[in-house]
Structure formats: structure tokens, C-alpha cells
Amino acid sequence: MESIYQPVADLILRRQPCVALTGAGISAESGIPTFRSKGGLWEKFDPTVYASIEAFRGDPSKYWSIRGEFIRNYDAYQPNPGHRALAELESMGLLRHVITQNIDGLHRKAGSRSVTEIHGSLREIFCIQCGKEYRAPNIPEGTPPRCECEGVLKPNTVLFGESLPIQALETAWREAGGCRVMLVIGTSAVVQPAASLPFIAKEHGAALVEVNLDKAFSNADYFLEGKAGTVLPELVSEMRKQS
Ligand SMILES: [Zn+2]
Numbered sequence: 001m002e003s004i005y006q007p008v009a010d011l012i013l014r015r016q017p018c019v020a021l022t023g024a025g026i027s028a029e030s031g032i033p034t035f036r037s038k039g040g041l042w043e044k045f046d047p048t049v050y051a052s053i054e055a056f057r058g059d060p061s062k063y064w065s066i067r068g069e070f071i072r073n074y075d076a077y078q079p080n081p082g083h084r085a086l087a088e089l090e091s092m093g094l095l096r097h098v099i100t101q102n103i104d105g106l107h108r109k110a111g112s113r114s115v116t117e118i119h120g121s122l123r124e125i126f127c128i129q130c131g132k133e134y135r136a137p138n139i140p141e142g143t144p145p146r147c148e149c150e151g152v153l154k155p156n157t158v159l160f161g162e163s164l165p166i167q168a169l170e171t172a173w174r175e176a177g178g179c180r181v182m183l184v185i186g187t188s189a190v191v192q193p194a195a196s197l198p199f200i201a202k203e204h205g206a207a208l209v210e211v212n213l214d215k216a217f218s219n220a221d222y223f224l225e226g227k228a229g230t231v232l233p234e235l236v237s238e239m240r241k242q243s
Pocket of ligand 1 (some may be wrong): 148
């Protein structure tokens with residue numbers, strides 16, 4: 001019997017380069033709390049108070065007081081089979097790049113090397129005064145934590161009202177415009193700029209493959225229903241059979 005993954009495996013093997021766009025869905029399977037969805041963090045904490053750049057400039061202790069809600073212990077979270085399947089595809093030479101909206105760093109932890117984190121990463125903290133970088137698990141004590149120079153430390157993530165890192169955006173646009181297959185995984189991509197990336201890919205002739213619990217893209221060429229941690233390893237094993 002033909003696997004439901006076979007046509008997509010064929011497509012990825014035949015049409016390169018392939019690029020993935022990932023969102024909260026893939027990380028939810030690793031236990032990362034969600035932000036925007038129902039029951040997510042922004043229902044409990046008003047982001048304009050706790051996570052906007054304006055609020056941070058006024059009183060950074062607000063952000064730091066809920067930092068533990070974002071990620072209690074950065075090193076405690078581990079990539080799941082979905083992250084690992086993407087890393088494996090990259091090492092097979094079948095996935096050129098991962099563009100992610102996630103700030104948890106799990107793609108890199110899983111072994112993906114070509115990754116653009118368009119909303120930044122919780123991995124690094126830096127001093128807004130002198131620029132010195134700290135690794136997340138080594139944040140100095142105190143609320144808000146301060147640098148040796150007494151400057152306030154800020155996460156290397158994009159806060160509300162803050163503009164996205166231009167270099168990351170340019171990479172994301174270039175990868176979306178240059179791929180021939182885009183895998184859209186665990187995201188409904190309603191938030192810009194991620195929302196435009198599947199459309200850019202499509203406009204440039206790429207095929208769209210959606211991996212989600214619920215279909216969100218009416219223009220997807222293929223829809224693989226299910227968890228990323230289930231669907232992606234199946235897809236990789238199908239490709240291993242064929243290649
Ligand atoms: Zn400093």
C-alpha cells in the first residue's frame with residue numbers, strides 16, 4: 001500500500017532546495033508553553049505590560065518577574081522527534097534552511113545548523129549598556145538582573161513593539177523566495193512577517209507542504225495532518241527508503 005507520505009517524500013527528493021518554516025506547534029510537543037494560543041501566556045499576562053519594549057524600557061523588572069513563565073530552565077527543554085527529523089533532513093542534504101518563529105533554540109539543540117530565528121532566542125541575554133552577552137542559564141541574580149557594568153540585561157528576543165532583526169528577515173525572505181518546496185510546520189503563520197513567507201515561496205513557484213493538527217493554509221499543495229513529532233520522522237523514513 002502506498003504511504004500517505006510517499007508523494008511528499010517524492011516531491012522533496014525531486015524538487016530542491018527545500019526550506020522549513022516552523023512555529024509554536026513543533027515546540028509544544030517539547031512542553032514549551034505557548035504564548036498566543038488559548039490558555040497561552042498572553043491571556044495571563046498582558047504583553048503590553050510585561051513584554052513590550054516600551055514597558056521594558058520603563059521598568060524591566062516586570063519582564064523579568066515573569067521570565068520563569070517563558071522558560072523555567074532553558075536547559076531543561078529538549079528537542080522532540082520533529083526537531084530531530086528536520087536536523088536529519090538537513091544532514092541528508094534535503095533541507096537547506098529552517099526559519100523559525102520559536103525562541104526556544106530547540107532546532108539548534110537538535111542539530112540543525114542552518115537556522116534563522118526571526119524572533120530571536122532566549123539562549124542569549126545581553127547588556128543594553130555595554131552589549132556584553134550572557135548565556136541564559138548564567139543570568140546574574142536579581143530582578144532585573146544586571147551586568148557587571150550595572151546595565152540592565154535584556155533577552156535576545158524580539159519584544160512587542162520592537163522591530164525584527166533586519167538580517168534575519170532578509171535571510172528569511174531570501175530563503176522563502178529561493179526554495180522550491182516549503183514545509184510549513186506547527187504554525188498557522190497569522191503573525192507577520194512569518195505570515196508572508198509561504199506566500200512569497202508560492203509566488204516564486206514553490207510547492208507548499210503543511211504539517212499541522214488543523215489545516216490553516218488554503219493554498220497548501222499537500223496537507224499532512226498530525227503532530228510534527230509523528231509526521232516528520234515518518235516522512236524522513238519514507239525518504240530513506242526512496243533515496
Ligand atoms: Zn554591561
